[in-house]
Amino acid sequence: MTTHETLKQIEELQQRCEEYEDLSLKLNWESLRREPGGGGAEWFVTYEDELLVGFIGLYSFGSEIEVCGMVRPGYRRRGIFSSLWKRAQSYIARQGAHNVLLNAPAASKSAVGFLKTLPLAFDHAEYQMKWHEEKADERSAFENKILPDDHVILRPARADEVPLLVALDSAGFGMTPQDAANMYDEFVEEDSNEHIIIxxxxQPAGKLRLWTEHHETWIYGFTVDEKLRGRGIGRSALLQTIQREKRSGNGVNLEVALDNPNALRLYESCGFVVTNKQDYLRYVG
Structure with a gap:
């Protein structure tokens, strides 16, 4: 079976699991579709009678590995995920990761049950949010007012600006410069990601990254230089992005840490609504 065929099966399994529990799984598809070792994820699967019934993905971010997985409804409580987790642990040990985070939807009863069996400590939570035009209207960010700002311009980042992107990520998200740099090892100007300079x-004032698939755009790594915050730069960049994606017929989504109330208020004021909550638990075993 080809990698492409397996990925199609993983996508079908994700859809089945999400429909069954009415939740959203964070499988980082941009990483899944890349080759492992080339910025891609490592993953393991389990089949029964040629049907894909279990999946676990491991996503490296510098010295940290995030883990997310799923088991087909009707095949749970058979030790499938426990077996996948053992395979994942062997891979993690070989990689020498300093930190391991297991990520699961807060609303998933099956995930919560399994996670209780592991030595874990709560690390943080993230909200997934989606832009709704009616909420934007209610909060005075209506279409006619989402206009380009002559002082705030968004443009594509160039490959020679990777050090600038690294510096902004490092300062904005508390990352080490090396971990931030590792995220750009595969920087390609025409890949599925758009790296944007604000x-x-x-003069550079911030950055964000856009990833679009199936007419849904996700905003990642959105940060403004700390010295320039409070001047409406982030709001202008966000509204310009919404305007552009709306013209292209794309939905707009993003993630925000639960402990970042300022960002949450900004997003809500621009019409974003919480659709899902993801919990991140640190493995301490």
């Missing part, structure tokens, strides 16, 4: 009056 400029204020011609």
């Amino acid at each position: 400029e204020l009056e011609g």
Whole structure:
């Protein structure tokens, strides 16, 4: 079976699990579709009678590995995920990861039951949010007012600006410069990601990354230089992005840490609504 065929089966399994529990799984598809070792995820699967029944994905971010998985409804409580987790542990040990985070939807009863069996400590939670035009109207971010700002410009980042992206990520998200740099090892200007520089009056002031699939765009790594915050730069960049994606017929989504109330208020004021909550638990075994 080809990798492409397996990925199609993983996608079908994800859809089945999400429909069954009415939740959203974070499988980082942009990483799944890349080759392992080339910025891609490592993953393991389990079949029964040629049917894909279990999956676990491991996503490396610098010295940290995130883990997410699923088991087909009707095949749970058979030790399938426990077996996948053992395979994942062997891979993690070989990689020498300093931190391991298991990620699961907060609303998933099956995930909560399994996670209780592991030595874990709560690390953080993230909200997944989606832009709704009616909420934007209610909060005074209506279409006619989402106009380009002459002082705040968004433009594609160039490959020679990777050090700038690294510096902004490092400062904005508390990452080590090395971990931030590792995220750009496979920087390609024409890949499925769009790396965007936010400029204020011609000078770099922040950055964000866009990833689009099936007419849904996700905003990641959105940060503004700490020295320039409070001047409406982030709001202008966000509204311009919404306007652009809406013209292209794309939905707009993002993630925000639960402990970042300022960002949450900004997103809500622009019309974003919480659709899902993901819990991240640190493995301490």
